Amino acid sequence: MTKKIAFLFPGQGSQAVGMLNAFKSNSATASLYTTTALEAQQALGQDLAALIEQGPAESLNLTTNTQPAMLMADVLVLRAWLAAGGSAPDLVAGHSLGEYAALVAAGVFSFSEGLGLVRIRAQAMQEAVPVGQGGMAAILGLTDEQVIQACQQACANGEVAEAVNFNAPSQVVIAGSAQGVKAACEAAKALGAKRALELPVSAPFHSSLMKPASVKLATALANTNFNSPAVPVYNNIDVAVESDPARIRDALVRQAYGPVRWVETVEAMTAAGATLFVECGPGKVLAGLVKRISDVPVVNIFDPDSIQAVLAVE
DSSP, rough: OOOOOOEEEOOOOOOTTTHHHHHOOOOTTTHHHHHHHHHHHHHTTSHHHHHHHHHHHHHHHHHHHHHHHHHHHHHHHHHHEEEEEEEOOSEEEESSOOOOOOOHHHTTTOOHHHHHHHHHHHHHOOOHSSSSSSEEEEESSSSSHHHHHHHHHGGSSSSSEEEEEETTTEEEEEEEEHEEEEHHHHHHHHHHHHEEEOOOOOSSSGGGGHHHHHHHHHHHHHTSSSOOOSSEEEOOTOOOOOOOOOHHHHHHHHHHTSSBBBHHHHHHHHTTOOEEEEESSSSSSHHHHHHHHHOOOOOEEEEEEHHHHHHHHH
16 A cells, blocks of 8 residues: 655644644754754744743744644654655645645745744734634533524624634634633533633634735735645645635635634545544644544644654654
């Protein structure tokens, strides 16, 4: 059986102060770390590496910093994997913001260009809904249809509540206006949800309230050169593999205010013949989701030691 490695890139929520320190201190990856950090500094006019190394967490967790920081982390891990002799990915996908790392991995645009795009994306998203007026929540223990029903009930009074991240069976994230999300949580509990947990985020990502952000993002995307991907990239919004740069841009615009269809994405990559999923970046969120969706093995690479451990058995 031919091996087919599917790389998955995590997004916002997996960041942590010091998450790349092992690459800086490891003799085999130190120069790669320095090069990547310098690229980020030149692209953004900000010492992003210092923020990731030292924090404070409050600054790293600001959306405008988190999004480029996670892109830097995902790309550095991929570069370290390839430099250590790891196989290039055969299929790629990213969760929300992670889709930009997947597109860098597929050669659609450069790391520097990706940093510029995610900084604009983050700023536009934060400006679209003032802090405190939007929210998100994780609903556990209901079907997708039940979560959608709870959101519809919450919208009866003119509020906004939408299912925006279909992460795993019985795990859906909702987003919308602050009151809409609260009402949807109550409706979900009434329908039998095991948990309805409001999330500490600064904006209702992937909801229709993000449409103003998509306008600014569309302009930035139109002004960025896109190449056809070197490997299949499964997008969040359509669970589709696109080769036309115009269609890739369009999918990214709609991704800003549309749902992340992660269950279907993992299912599609499994159906395409993936024999190993590799979560490429900090945290283990995606690996946990994959285990609930697919029988294909999944591993994490997030520091030099984990890369060597996976290579030893690849």
